[in-house]
Amino acid sequence: MDIDTRSEFVESWGSMGVLWGINRSMARIHALLLATREPLGLEEITEELDMSRGNASMCLKELRHWGVVRRVNLTGERRDFYIAEDDAWSMLFRIASERKKREFDPALSALQKVLASAGEEDDLVKDRLEELEEMLRAMDRLLQRFLASEGASRGMLKFLSAQIPYRSKKGE
Amino acid sequence: MDIDTRSEFVESWGSMGVLWGINRSMARIHALLLATREPLGLEEITEELDMSRGNASMCLKELRHWGVVRRVNLTGERRDFYIAEDDAWSMLFRIASERKKREFDPALSALQKVLASAGEEDDLVKDRLEELEEMLRAMDRLLQRFLASEGASRGMLKFLSAQIPYRSKKGE
């Protein structure tokens, strides 16, 4: 694959990462793995993306935690290698759910509390906040519809997992 | 309105602000104006939210720039006062559009370039990236449908803008 094109993709994906709340390094690593056929080792990643081992290691740990990246062992290789999981949806799905829970839902319920306590005399405020609540609920529905589509595009699991000749490792 | 409830709303809205990419101070000011019947002056805002005049002034400038807050003049008052615009949608609409343009669209086109340059031999990568592209386009459609609903909830423009024959005083 064209190397310039790939690095442009890596950087774009890095910028977009903030949209779903992951930092640039994580998103860049994820992009690199997505765009690469072969599993990559820490060495290759730090080299290609020009970042420290420590940072890369931490990012990979988190990416694995989100279920977005998997660690594999190649026969004859001592080092660890990493590949992107096949369903990129899961990243969005999990991270978005998490953020929704942490940031969205509290605001929604606070708003509903305000609404409940707004006396009838507060017409202006009440109308405005009702509109706001409607907006949040619209977002909620939209988000849910989006998240519900997770799994829709599964099924093309003709993926690396099996075909990479690898041996298992304890403590995985 | 219950003061505790209101401040809880202000803080929640502040946290949620980061979701659409505005900072805490801006979102808090916006929330305060949304939850308040009367127009507020700089003084009241800095006092209630405990922030500097400079910060509040800058935030209000930006909020006006996004078309989310309006400046009004009260008869007999020399100072400026501020109210939240009636259609809170516009905030999301404009900010989301902007972010989409800056962060989303470049990633999508970079991805499409990668796809175009991925040779047929790269089956694995290609499949994976096609799935990714599909995901981004799904988000695109969703975002567009959401943004298209702007205007749907207009029409309750029974608002402050002109009427305000008002006189506010410190120590309400």
Next chain:
DNA sequence: ATGATTATTCAGAAAATACTGAACAACCAA
């Protein structure tokens, strides 16, 4: 065991972001 290789952690450095406050500007009234 020892040494060689690779992985992880985390205290501190660096960078990015947000905020303050004082200087200045704009405005008004007398």
Next chain:
DNA sequence: TTGGTTGTTCAGTATTTTCTGAATAATCAT
């Protein structure tokens, strides 16, 4: 004009976030 009041700006500061790199841990071969 002057003096008083309010608004805006921005250089510097504070805070938060991200990254580095050296220390440590883990693993493997011999």
